[in-house]
Amino acid sequence: MSTATPPVSGKLFGLFCLASYLLSLSYGSTFLLSLLISSRGGNEHDAGSVISAAMLSTFAAVIVSGHLSDLLGAARSVALFGVLLVAASLGFALTPGFGHLLLLFGLLLGLGWGVFYTLGPIIVASLVTPTQRAKYFALLSGSMMTGIGSGPLLGRAASAFGYPVTAAFYLAALASLIGVLLFWRLDRQLKQAAVQTTAVSRISWRSAGQVLSSKAVFPIIMVGLGGCVFGGLSSFQTSYAAARSLDYSLFFLGFMSAAISGRMLIAGFVVKRDPFRASCLLSGLMLASIVMFGFVVDSGFTYLLAAVMLGVGYGLTYSVINGLAANEAPNGTTAQSLLLFSLSYFIGVFGFPLLAGKIIVEQGMGTLLLTVLAVASLNWLITVGRLIWRRLSTTRALQRA
Template sequence: MSRSFVFFVYFAGIFLQAGAYGLTFMLPRLFDSFGANEKTVGAMLGVTAVTTLVTVYFSGHLSDLFGRLRTLAAACVAISAALFLYGIIDEVGVLLVCASVLLGFGWGLTYSLGPIVLTRLVSAEERVRYFTLLSVFVMAGFGLSPVMAALLEGLGFAVRDAFLVTAVLCLISAFLFFILDAPVKACALNPRAEAPSRITLEAVAGVLRSPARLPILMVCLGASVFAGLNNFQTVFADARGLDYASFFFTYTVTVVVLRLVLARFKGGARPYRTIAALQYIMCLSVVIFIFSGTSVPLYLLVAVLFGVGYGVSYPILVAMAAQDASNDLSAQTLQIFALTYFIGIFGFPLVAGWMIVDVGAMPLLVLVAILAAVEASLALRRALRSGA
């Protein structure tokens, strides 16, 4: 394969499997179909979170043993199995737990190893651009899958059918990653064997001693904000009489367009100041949502502002984690970055589900706004201290 075709196939595989995460936004609707509430959604995503954390920790061991692309292929098969189980389950039980475990295993591997594969194919100067493109395809995949679910519901299908369709797409993704194993090695900028990727206690200590510990902490906060607003968006929208599909579609289009336009943008001369400004916009979007009520224009404005704030700042933060990492610990830094991301993405819904049922949606949104403000302030503090 030519180098450009390798990138095309790789990003196609990323896009096809990314829809699996987007369907986690539909879990409240799916669970409601068999009598389960938001607490159960949070509990199952908590199971996914634990599995994901364990998987991310050992992802380097697996990729060292089987190769990164083959490990990615196996991960997509696991995600496909998880989605199939979600699509056929009609009660809370062992199969639901198995589906959550498989999802955590598969998504933990794909998310942590995806950027690492790119580090072999691009130079340090190209990282922001290609990490941004990677995030575009991830965002397009998981942003459009809830829209697909809404379209299927509109055509008379059940929400569970969206899980079955995406399960097939993940199998196609597995095939694409499997056939890319040899071409990626042939196109690698460094022809030497892959450096060890496994995480050890010594590696963790080295990463936490480096400046990369700040973006690692920040991504956990940002993921919690993202999960708090998006994982239960169907619940928020139904309570206000709004169309959740319009939110996800507007958010996805905003993020994809901006990330494509800014694909070469590296955060400017002071990237942490840029990150801080964007994340204060993210915070503003949550505050507007708290007070927007049933207004459709404000609902769409929230989606746009959240897309600008979170969507644009995230790839810059990934690049900062890679830049702040020690050269010999770049793979481990990106895996730990992914690990803390998943603490927020799959762990925070456990808190959010409890709050919605026992406290209410409004206190949850206030907490999300506070977390967004804290993350933005950490970036601003770093910018003011270092001039970055």
């Protein structure tokens, strides 16, 4: 069979991606929390606290997801915990004010999203061969990014039609419910279509140590730093746009369109290139976009351009390092490497908004952008360091020969 031909039917994988898109809407709607909480008298720090509550529950989600997958099957586990995404979206919409009850729904969001986001790539890894992983990870992440980006756009559409922002959360809850039903129904078909199995998906201190002492630690660190950039900018984009008299929907349209088209159309080409060079170039593009947000954006056009650059850089970097995390892991630890990859991402995307909200309230948006710029710079320097180290290693090997 040609490596260009998927061992799983296009219809089955398409339904899997559709279900992933629908569940992702619930997380995408959280980018409207800053707007929702501000309308109720809160501020960015309050919104950051709610979003970061999800970080605590994602630790539990990542740890138990492997055990759940071994016990119930990955798709059934996603379906069961997807119900929590429905509850979280409804909770955000129905809870008055911005009190502690919202923190509870933040915890539910983290549990549901953590299990789904962690087990999704493991399902893909079982459906395709190692040489196909990067391509099909890109298709999955493209579907998820479509849902994530659609969440804030639902809020913008609701405002355009005269509905409150809570309408977006109701729609996200309905979409997630349909996604839950799809995952439940697809469980048997996905198991039958699997071309390989992992001995166990659960993680242990021993397997974690094996992964973190291997080269896979670098993409794991990078996804956490990238999560800080993505979470910090996306969670408070409504505040950034308001401060500059811009329409926040331009950011999500530009970012989502670039990330999706990049992952769907370009990723197949990019993942065949040298992953070290590709990650260096793409993380550099992401760094350049942060410079634009901080010092260049002054109109709708430059705002859209910066969002597109971020979408291409972040979106494609993620696809490349996701494949590296799987392929650089020691034998027999692919699933555990992907679990740690997800955990690192969650620490960044859910943990950083707490700091970001505090920075905005106490120091202003400009200081936040400088902080994000420093994080993106560190991310890029890791790729530069890996390239230099590889060149030195190659030179030493040639000298010994």
